[in-house]
Amino acid sequence: MGETRRMGQLRRPTSDDIFVIQSGIFASAIIVVLVLTGYVLVSGSVPVWSKFGRGFLTGTTWSPVKEVFGALPYILGTIVTSLIAIAIGVPLSIGVAIFLSEMAPHAIRAAGSGVLGGLIRTMLRILSSGIELLAAVPSVIYGLWGLFVFRFWVLDYVETPLSKYLGSVPVFSGTPFGLDILTAGLILAIMIIPTVSAISREVMTAVPLAQREAAYSIGATRWEVIRISVLGYARSGIFGAAILGLGRAVGETMAVTMVIGNAIGAQAIPSSLFRPGQTMSSLIANEFNEADPTSLHPAALIGVGLVLFMFAITINVLAQLLVWRVLKIKSGSVE
Amino acid sequence: MQRRPGISRTIFIIALVVVAAVSGVTGYLVNGFLHPPAAGETLNGAGATFPYPFLSAVANNYSRIHPNIQVNYQAIGSGAGIKALGAKTVDFAASDAPLSAAQIAALPAAALHIPETIGAVVVAYNLSGILTGLNLNSTTIARIFQGNITMWNDPRIQALNPSLTLPAQQILVVHRSDGSGTTFVFSGYLNTAATGVWVLGQATSIAWPVGIGAFGNQGVAGPLLGTHYTIGYVELAYALTNSAMTYGFVRNHDNTTFVKPSLANVTYAAQNATAAPVTLPEGNQSWASVNLLNAKGLESYPIVSFTYLLVYRELSIVPGMTLDKAKALVDFLWFVVHNGQAQASPLAYVPLPAGTVAIDERSVESITFNGQTLPT
């Protein structure tokens, strides 16, 4: 196994070395993809940056005809819809995670073995799978459902009452019609539940048994154990899960495009939840194919893509750091 | 340590088979079995959503007569079609708006405008209890779409419709979000007929101050049919073939009556607008100043326009073009302006007047491939 090495000479590469290098090259493909993406987005959008500078990020006029481009309304649109998604989706997900990971096992134990216990166990397994299946539904089908079904629910049961009683509040102003920022935010909330709840569950189950046992030993109820031991310990992991959900919401395109109302320019500023809007990703999906290559329009769209890229990278990096820190205990090979 | 096996080898193999089955190999073979590959030409086109039903029917008919030639048309909007033509990723484009001087200059080679059919833009709305026949004029339409008039029971709309009770509801405007020839025609009408009131100009893409944006004629028709108190603009064909759609009558140029958008009235308008002393340009000239808007005549519907097929005069510039394919394209274009016209009326499109057909014939005959003219 050891070949005597003459000074200054490299060891002849073995087939194992080649294997390491080859597989390493494949693995490095990901660096290439990210670098290329950055390159394409930056070089493609240079014309808009040089013409508008920071004004591209703060301007609100979007006119392909007059060649004036300001991306602020869409940046705000992405932020507002994602915030709605987080505000509604994260609490729901935490509720789901707590129920399925902490409370349900107790219910199973309480029900004991036998028919009732088996029934509850099966039901819980179905529920747990059901939540995960939400993640499997393609985005375009969420959009289809949103366009034909969900938006009428939102219109009839949420927007119309809100408009009737709180219509004077600026955020609820305007006559609601269903294809607007609120509906888009709510659909995003539904779409992030599987991700956020799954990671929250992982994080919560990673809390060491000792923590829980200590609380139980002093007579705490189930909920108190969760509140004191589990949630406190898992806080940063849950926060990381929420950020991952945010990342998913920011990048979502199809479902949003089909229900958000497709406003352009200053009209797209999310001044009210009942107004039609536009996110960065829905804008690109709508306009990219027709952007006249002899104008500044494609560069403007790529500029919006660059902003989206930066958002996504920042959010995802943040999330990974947070989630990794908590899961470091759990992950790792089983030797 | 007992390791409980997760999936057996059989299931693993089955899974692999599933993957393989899902793979293109089977898909390709199945395609070959059900539909033997056409040993012929495929013509690719893209562009306006308005003529989509017409082109789809004509292409279908054409392929039935010439089974070895297939036409693939993607209705992605006039703007996207023109862009695809410029990028040479399609063989022909379709647009409701003629090419502007800037667009002509931007194309890599000379292109021909070939009017394929005539359409009209209709102002459609969704008001329960009010059927087709709401009277509107250019200034009122302009004010509604600019957001100056926001309520349905605004006195200005009511004044045009003394016999109707309009609801005290906010108007929801629906417009196009993509670069659209329909928008070009509609805004052109408002620009000409409501000067002073309409300030947003004429373009394929308008900075609408109000309303929701939808993709394509089909995207606008959707909210119009599904949501109350909406108003929007769509091409005549979509309105006439959808029995649920209600649309308005528009004041004519002569200011004598409100005209119903019907095939007859649109034909009448087209004839008036193309009659002498008006001369239409040849296919290889600019059509930017051509419009059939606001035609004179009692029964002329005022929002009328040509819709064009755009194709390069010298076809060799398109990558992948061969002599056979060029012949097929020319043959198809000839079909569209002749036999295809018979399919227009049943689909709620207006066939071309004879004078326009003559211009198209000259244009199609002038198409060359590597300098060689092609049989028609």
Place this chain on the structure above:
Amino acid sequence: MSNQSVREFKDWLAFIIGGVCVILAMIPLLSILADVVLRGLPALNLEFLTSGPGVIGQPGGGIANSIEGSLILVGLTCLMGVPLGVISGIFLSEFGDNKYGRFIRFLNDVLSEFPSIVVGILAYSFVVLTVGSFSTIAGAIALSIIMMPIVTRATEESLKLVPSSIRDAAAALGIKKWRSTLSVVLSTGRNGVVTGVLLAIARIAGETAPLILTVLGSQLFFSGLTKPVDALPLRIYRLALLPYASAQQQGWGAALVLIAIVLTLNIGVRLATRGRMSSVRS
């Protein structure tokens, strides 16, 4: 009221609220499934599944070309994405316990939650513009960029679960590392890899946004790698926006076909790996 009963009440309240959350989360899934089945089933017939699109606005015609296009796109994507993903996963699990490996793993996780529209822009710039037209190959490349991180992660995690005793035994027998990794370790960890690939397939079968920018869509059956092609999710998108009832019904029908494929893959994977410790974080 005693402190104890207040606390117990809070406990029960938390339980109920948790349950309500779960039910609220399940309602959309049930509604989507119900709607897709109820609205899509009437559209399913032999013609729908075996013929290409008819005249729009008129009843008739089908989505066979979209199904075929999706199958071909998935096949091409697997051809590129699976080897890339599996070998990357092997690298990370066998040789990745160092700074470089951690860096790659990190980037991998970042890329797996990426906005797919941006991947579309990348594929458009590099493939569509180079090839000169919207094309099947552009779509496949975009989809394989999306697929790769999923497969890499699944491979790495399942290989990590293979006990080191296996690797040691192979080394003791004098088998070269590359040989033992590919033959023995990979074979032992195949469950997780297959799981990952099937889940990745389910994911990319439903991707629409990158396809809008790369394959354009088509009325025709597959006509070449460098030509536009149709795909199920793309077709659903276009049909949903048409104002004709017949077209909308076809859209629901296509959605039914797509969701049937996706759910079969997901549920199948779930059933096959029930009881195993290995999990793949999707």
